[in-house]
Amino acid sequence: MGKRIRAWWGLTKQSVSTRSFLDHANMRAAVYVSAIVIALESWMILSLLRSYFEGLAAGKHRDLPWLVNHGSWYVVLLVFGVAVLIHSLRYARGLVRNRRFSRGLLWAFSIACIAFGIYYGCNSYAKGEQVLAFVTMTLFVFGLITWRPIPSLVFSTITFGAFYLLISQSAPPTYGTQVNLFTLWISTFVVALASYHQKESESQKEQRLKEINERLQYIATHDELTKIPNMHTFRSAVGVLLEGIDELGTRFSILYMDVENFKSYNERHGFLAGDELLCDLAHGLQDIFANELVARFSDDHFTALCEVDVAEERVEAARALVRSLRGDVRLHLKAGAFEPTSENTDVGVAIDKARIACNETKRRPDRFFYVYDTALDLQVERRHHIINSIKTAASDGWIKVYYQPVVRCSDGSGELCGYEALARWDDPTYGLLPPFAFIETLEEYREIDKLDRCIIEQVCRDLRAELDAGKPVVPVSLNFSRLDFELYDVPAFLREMTQKYDVPSNLLDVEITESALTEQLSELQKTMASLREGQFSLWLDDFGSGYSSLNVLKDFRFNVLKIDMAFLRGFPQNEKAGPILESIVMLAKELNMVTLCEGVETKEQFDFLHAIGCDRAQGYYFGKPDAQKKNPIH
Ligand code: C2E
Ligand code: CA
Ligand code: CA
Secondary structure: OOHHHHHHOOOOOOOHHHHHHHHHHHHHHHHHHHHHHHHHHHHHHHHHHHHHHHHHHOOOOOOHHHHHHHHHHHHHHHHHHHHHHHHHHHHHOOOOOOHHHHHHHHHHHHHHHHHHHHHHHHHOOOHHHHHHHHHHHHHHHHHHOOOOHHHHHHHHHHHHHHHHHHHHHHOOOOHHHHHHHHHHHHHHHHHHHHHHHHHHHHHHHHHHHHHHHHHHHHHHHEOOOOOOEEHHHHHHHHHHHHHOHHHHOOOEEEEEEEEEOHHHHHHHHOHHHHHHHHHHHHHHHHHHOOOOEEEEEEOOEEEEEEEHHHHHHHHHHHHHHHHHHHOOOOOEEEEEEEOOOOOOOOHHHHHHHHHHHHHHHHHOOOOOEEEOOHHHHHHHHHHHHHHHHHHHHHHOOOEEEEEEEEEEOOOOOOOEEEEEEEEEEEEOOOEEEOHHHOHHHHHHOOOHHHHHHHHHHHHHHHHHHHHHOOOOOOOEEEEEOOOHHHHOOHHHHHHHHHHHOOOOHHHEEEEEEHHHHHOOHHHHHHHHHHHHHOOOEEEEEEEOOOOOHHHHHHHOOOOEEEEOOHHHHOOOOOOOHHHHHHHHHHHHHHOOOEEEEOOOOOHHHHHHHHHHOOOEEEOOOOOOOEOOOOOOOO
16 A cells, blocks of 8 residues: 555554644643533533422422433533543643543543433434434544544444444434434544544644754754854853852863864865864764863864863863874864853853963963963953954054065065065054954954055055155055955955055055965955956965965965065074975976065075075065164165
8 A cells, every 4th residue: 555545544653743743632622622521511410400300399200310310421421521621731731741541531531422422312312313412422522532544434433333223223214314324424534534634734744843943953052064062052051150150169161172283184185084073073072071061162163161170181181182083293282271250251251261261372382271360361351452442443543554674685685675564553552562462353353354454545645655755666565364355355445545546556465375265265266366457466475384385376376475484484403494495486486476585584594595596585684564664774
């Protein structure tokens, strides 16, 4: 038999949820049906008593057995009705959960109603009313329980058959009664069938809704990739913890963990391998924080809640896990901890502090774990200040452009050939802040465009002033954050500024860091094509600081390659530094790119760069960034 036909006959196995839905529907119906039965039977009993006493008053013969004979069924049904009503109300309130007993009670009640219908139909009513009395009770029963098709067919056949046989005993039913009974039998079955299918489809709809809700709930609380709890779950857990922190008596730590160099791992091995690593890490962390909470907060950042005493031990285990996962020495875990107390009840602030403690380890190469202390409070305060005042900073001139000279190196002259514009934040409260104090924060809050637009405009304004004064001008390179390309139309803004200040576009160079080129590549390609069309020179900043360097060279066309200052740092002590720099310069030449080496601090370094044919150089040896455009010192 086809599945659909079996389903139509109710022969497929009902799911637990369908059964529970039907049980609930039946118990709800039982409240109404039993209430009607109670009202009906009370009415019957009252009429019987009235007719008993009226009969007595009229001197008719009315003994107690007469009363019992006539009234016992009413009483039985009344008692049953009251029992079912009480039970179904208690069930609706969740006070009873015994489904078997509930089903049994409804069945017993149904059988009692039908038996009553048959008995009274046959004994107490005139011929024409017999069928009506019986059918009334049958309808009660079918309204009381949602019958499956087969049981309903069997049940209705038996009851109609029994009734038919009983009324045939006194006198054979007329043709009309036969037809009526047959039609009613079929109709009862069809009504039961329709009600069953309707309820079943309702239950399926409800089930699907429940499933969708559960799925949504899961998605909302779990990380899609690793399947461990996500940021929202973590935040609410911290919220609950903070609410009851005074009564807890146990000290808790919020841990914030960050896998260093994960992004480079992603770039080297591809996103799939990166995802796999994150999943393995997430599951490993779940084992380490087995009875605690661990969540994936974002990207390669994980958070956990544990007791203060075990925090360092857990972090140590997590570090060992990261080391063992892929055997990659570049990957390692750093963590920060913050112990919330009742004074700091804001969830966001509490987690932020753990993260700030984690970030602090980046500034301290010897530390892998840092516990938040009051010294960091100042940083938090400063971060909030930065975010709250970026607009004022941009409009009130707190943002200053410092210029660092870039010199010619290929001819060994060390002559000025450009400047790099570097931002400084001259704060009325905190004084002059270097970029590390605000760039990261502004990026995090997606406000970096405000700073960069302000710098671009000032650079254009300064160039205009020099042009007006008839001074010789050299190009200025501008730093862009990856987010700039998402937050505004960079080529359009540069065009707007060059037009506004009437500055030739070849006086502006666009520095894009290597790490900006890992996401939304096709979009960036388009933006870069548009910049190239606008005659802006494109520079690849910090070349060699990531691991994707060679891919970047393959996929993007740059005019200038800025070699990261890390390469020079080891020179001349590190034997490898020289040959590496030399091969980078050679490679760039093959690709028709101009080379610029950053971080030149000594004459020896400059001479070496000249010897290997590096085109330009920049560094403290020639001049530090300054509010004035100064000429190179050497
Ligand atoms: P960057 O683009 O790599 O800039 C070079 C950084 O190295 C500058 O630091 C500069 O002062 C420093 N530097 C230059 N020569 C030497 C040297 O010989 N030795 C050493 N040890 N350091 C040297 P600064 O100004 O602190 O800028 C840091 C970073 O902040 C910049 O790195 C850049 O990524 C970012 N940044 C600066 N200004 C802006 C800006 O206007 N917008 C954006 N989005 N980022 C900016
Ligand atoms: Ca730069
Ligand atoms: Ca750089």
